Amino acid sequence: MPKWLKDAVFYEIYPQSFKDSNGDGIGDFNGIIEKLDYIKDLGCNAIWMNPCYDSPFRDAGYDVRDYKKTAARYGSNEDLIRLFAEVHKRDMHILLDLVPGHTSEEHEWFQASSKPEPNEYSDRYVWTDDWFHAPEGFNYVAGESLRNGIYILNFFKCQPALNYGFLKPEKSWQKGLDDPACVATKEALKDVMRFWLDAGCDGFRVDMADSLVKKDDEKKSGTAMIWKDIRKMLDESYPEAALVSEWNRPELAIPAGFHMDFNLDWVGNAYNLLMRDVQDGRNNSIFHKDSDRSILDFFGEYLEKYEVIKEQGHYCLITGNHDTIRASYYLDVSELKLAYAFLLTMPGNPFIYYGDEIGMRYRELASKEGGYTRTGSRTPMQWDDSVNCGFSTAAAADLYLPVDGSEDAPTVAGQEKDKDSLLNTVKAVLALRNSEDDLKENANLKLVYARKEDRGFAYRRGNLLLLCNPSGKEVVIEAKDLPAGTEKRFEIGKTECQTGKYVLGAQSFGIYAC
């Protein structure tokens, strides 16, 4: 486990929308450099940046045309290397986004692979061996290349699947994991990783990490074999490089070699119930003031996974990401404060999606770069009340996406001045997290009070007791096995430790040393 993950708090940057330094309407590496001190000051010491490679941008850069070249719109490879150096100068770390399962159809490997003449890349992607018979169980494209075959897709139409093989090949065109062509794909991926690690990045967030081997088993044992091999390379040559998977099955991802796995927002899963549970117009999210859900609806599923992996890896909670509707769409500021206080005091490495710290809003916008309903969560960062909210000096019509033009659009500058703002609450929670060893260590979570019929709950992190009442009514927690708080370390709303009980005011959160 890289040492720096012990206390890493991540900030996710969607580079298109963070800060434009050259006035062309789109964010860039130099803009990120300008804002590193802001990120550090917020309390984050690590960054995950979404794909920044050369791409036709049909899926916001998750359609990579050249893994080793940055997209000109963000800057050159040298600019990115300078960003790495600026990050390190501040004692911070940065993960790039690695897209191992597919490339853009414009990648030169795919161009070569599509040719009828056999060549080095013919089997770099998964092709059938005739143009007519559809590959069962896969999305595919037929009739577009001169080659006599059909290729399968990993996600959108523009993203042909790289060939890492089939767990148990059944058809003539399906190759085994140890086929030289599939081994070559894996080696090419390792080569890309080494390229950026040697250039100074600190590891990778891995896109669709479970998608490599086709017709894999339930346990994804084929895909796991590949990641274990990659982890071996990291352990031997880059022991401080970190890997976080987009998988949402830590019980598989961590043994497969990842240091961290994300708890993702999937409709109806435990994480989704925290902030985004809206059905038939009713908001029943755990952190919604008027919901009737108990935190047990989250902890049941979460703890089962956490307990399995807590000694080996981190299960990471996020405020949101570039694929989810921002939580501010469902929760108001007082609800968000409690939700974030919870997320940021849990084990694992928390991830804050840019703009969530000020409650930036989700808006329904026309799709941009394959974003569809995700587009509204990808709008320009709102820094201040200058032109384009301080994101860019370009004409409004030239911006990557329109900025939030509403009168009361939240901004960093506005919230810095207000001591009760969401931004200052996030800062206060992170300052505490960063100063308390008990809030860093992974394996010291214990749920000490939660009831089906009760909205107040309490959990321990080492010697700290954390109490939360997301409801709009006072809650009294009487439990003889709850320790008495000796010192209040943090509070939102009003919490009180009395003999034998804790009294939690409406919408409150307290942290006590015990």
Ligand code: NOJ
């Ligand atoms: C997951 C990424 O987070 C998403 O944005 C992308 O569209 C797909 N993977 C395909 O790469």
